[in-house]
Amino acid sequence: MTIGLEHYLILSTVLFSIGLYGALAKRNAVVILMSIELMLNAVNIAMVAFSRYIVPLLLTGQVFVIFIMVVAAAEVAVGLAIIMAIYRHRETIDATKIDLMKW
Amino acid sequence: MLGLNIAFWVLAIVVIAAALAVVLFRDVFRAALSMVLCFLAVAGIYITLSADFLAAVQVLIYVGAISVLIILAIMLTREVQRGSPSNRLRIPAFIVALLFLVGVGFAMLSTPWQVSVAPPLEPTTPALAGLLFSEGGFILPVEIAPVLLLATILGAIVLVREK
Numbered sequence: 001m002t003i004g005l006e007h008y009l010i011l012s013t014v015l016f017s018i019g020l021y022g023a024l025a026k027r028n029a030v031v032i033l034m035s036i037e038l039m040l041n042a043v044n045i046a047m048v049a050f051s052r053y054i055v056p057l058l059l060t061g062q063v064f065v066i067f068i069m070v071v072a073a074a075e076v077a078v079g080l081a082i083i084m085a086i087y088r089h090r091e092t093i094d095a096t097k098i099d100l101m102k103w
Numbered sequence: 104m105l106g107l108n109i110a111f112w113v114l115a116i117v118v119i120a121a122a123l124a125v126v127l128f129r130d131v132f133r134a135a136l137s138m139v140l141c142f143l144a145v146a147g148i149y150i151t152l153s154a155d156f157l158a159a160v161q162v163l164i165y166v167g168a169i170s171v172l173i174i175l176a177i178m179l180t181r182e183v184q185r186g187s188p189s190n191r192l193r194i195p196a197f198i199v200a201l202l203f204l205v206g207v208g209f210a211m212l213s214t215p216w217q218v219s220v221a222p223p224l225e226p227t228t229p230a231l232a233g234l235l236f237s238e239g240g241f242i243l244p245v246e247i248a249p250v251l252l253l254a255t256i257l258g259a260i261v262l263v264r265e266k
Contacts, residue, residue, distance in 0.1 A: 002104060002108065003107060003108050003111045003151075004218065005216050005218055006211065006212055006216075007111065007115075008148075008152070009211040010208055010211060010212070011115045011118065011119070011148070013203075013204055013207045013208050013211060014119055014204060014208075015118060015119065015122055016203070016207075017200040017201070017203050017204040018119070018122040018123060018125075018126055018200070019122065019126075020196075020199065020200045020203055021126055021196050021197055021199075021200035022125060022126040024192060024195075024196035024199060024200070025126075025189045025190060025192060025193045025196035025197070026126070026187055026188075026189060026190070027187065027188050027189065027190050028131055028185075028186075028187040028188075030131060030135075030173060030176050030177055030180065031125075031126075031131060031134060031187045033173065034125055034134065034135065034138050034173060035125065035126065037138065037142075037165070037169065037173075038122050038125060038138070038141065041141070041142065041145050041165070044145070044157075044161075045145060045148055045149075048148075048149055048152045048154050048157060049152060051152075051154075052152045052153060052154065052223055053216070053218050053219065054216065054217060054218065054219060055219065056219055056221045056222065056223045056224060057221055057224055059224060059227060059230050059231055059234055060234075062154055062156070062157055062227060062231060063231065063234055063235060063241050065154075065157055066157070066160065066231075066235070067241075067244055067248065069160060069161075069164050069165075070248045070251065070252065071251070072164075072169070073164055073168065073169060073252075073255075074251055074252060074254075074255040076169050076172055076173070077172065077255050077256070077259045078255055078258055078259055078262070080172055080173070080175075080176045080259075081258065081259040081262035081263045082262060083176060083180065084176065084179065084180070084262070084263050085262045085263060087179075087180045093180050094185075095190070096190050
């Protein structure tokens with residue numbers, strides 16, 4: 001059995017589900033950020049697979065992946081800066097205790 | 104072709120196992136290290152998809168930069184002793200993730216994709232450069248990206264700066 005588009009899509013779905021579980025179920029804010037990175041990587045795999053198997057000569061999916069990487073790098077920098085600021089003020093990065101803006 | 108198949112299965116297993124380790128390890132630092140492994144295996148997946156430039160970019164940005172940032176944040180926040188416990192929504196989160204997996208997996212498998220038989224473009228770097236920098240390509244997003252990065256750098260500096 002040769003590897004086709006579906007294999008990559010299922011791999012991407014599984015990786016996204018793992019990242020989704022981590023983002024929803026974890027307390028540590030850094031681990032939540034890591035799970036979000038996993039989800040972005042899953043989307044990138046799906047993009048490259050579509051680009052490879054549906055339009056192999058256009059490469060549009062790969063260009064999209066480059067922009068997703070740019071935005072992911074920006075997101076991680078700002079997210080970690082916010083975590084640092086919160087840690088400096090409250091001495092914790094437990095996401096269940098950071099509830100100042102809740103209700 | 105057989106080598107490609109074996110490479111895909113090995114890399115897919117490494118990706119899934121490392122991602123599970125990120126979510127399940129109690130030790131935050133070990134979770135970060137297995138995230139690095141996951142990113143490396145994703146770079147290998149890009150190579151099996153004949154996206155050579157993206158594999159190099161993945162290693163540079165994710166393995167090189169983002170993981171260093173995250174490990175630095177772990178060391179600076181001293182939350183390592185507390186580990187990475189789950190909150191009380193663990194079971195609902197698992198159910199949501201499982202529902203997502205089943206639903207999207209079913210949709211992916213039941214959609215009749217129009218797979219092209221054309222061989223992939225190799226190497227991809229000149230074609231990507233042409234697409235990114237030529238007129239009628241993606242030149243406007245390329246010019247907006249530095250503005251976003253500049254705003255990010257300024258925002259991060261303002262957020263972390265001591266008063």
